Amino acid sequence: MEIEEPNILARGYQIHEIEKLLHGAKEARLLKSEATLGYDELTAKKIESEEAEKREIIRRILTIKNASNKEKEDLLTALAVKEFARFEGDTGSSEVQAAVMTVDLYNLMDHVKKHPQDLVHIRKARMLTQKRQRILRYLKRDNPERYFYAIEKLGLTDEVVHAEFNFDKQYMQDFNIWPGRNFLKVSEAELEAKKRQKRAEKKAVRRALSQRSTE
Known part of the structure; x- marks a missing residue:
């Protein structure tokens, strides 16, 4: 039952490592957007939404259910x-x-x-x-x-x-x-x-x- 849990990933990946990586990518996008265009709440929310979608896609790809x-x-x-x-x-x-x-x-x-x-x-x-x-x-x-x-x-x-x-x-x-x-x-x-x-x-x-x- 344990390998059916959503936080169990394939290929040796750990969920906390993926979360840390994705959080860093999101923060980098926010900083780049703010440095280029200045802070804009709508743009920030759009980036947050896009990164959350990426996070879910990556977790689905790496889940053990899709492993060999x-x-x-x-x-x-x-x-x-x-x-x-x-x-x-x-x-x-x-x-x-x-x-x-x-x-x-x-x-x-x-x-x-x-x-x-x-x-x-x-x-x-x-x-x-x-x-x-x-x-x-x-x-x-x-x-x-x-x-x-x-x-x-x-x-x-x-x-x-x-x-x-x-x-x-x-x-x-x-x-x-x-x-x-x-x-x-x-x-x-x-x-x-x-x-x-x-x-x-x-x-x-x-x-x-x-x-x-x-x-």
Whole structure:
């Protein structure tokens, strides 16, 4: 959701840098106009209006929505690293690795949903998910609090981390691989069991976050 915000720009530009540059250009025009013609309120308002229009056009051109897929992926990866890094320059902690893999999986799964017969990308997604699972399971053994914090931020559950990743009908149904398609009929008992599991996971996450905040 963060890369959809209007202030997120492509090509490494920062919104405050663009604002500063455009403000300088506007002030230069105003000074030049005043030095040449003297101060005129109507001319000043016209310049203000034109510069505001330029500002909006430039922001639309540079917005990440118009960026290439590669630029979007790079930005997503950078945001993931920033969000989960334990310290400045951290690229190797389990959380960071899992977050970067989640970005890669997001892109892979987006492709798979559009091309469900692409077995090569399905295999890549399966292998990457299994690799992420191993890293998260290690984190769970090593630091349970960081583990539950990480999966909550990543939108995962403990069940997902320990589930076998395979593209069978049950998996496709549970995780809505192809939206709108129903593969299995789920009984009321199964639905209730899943609800209980999710409630238990949420309680575990809240406990972990509560313990973390009191330290």
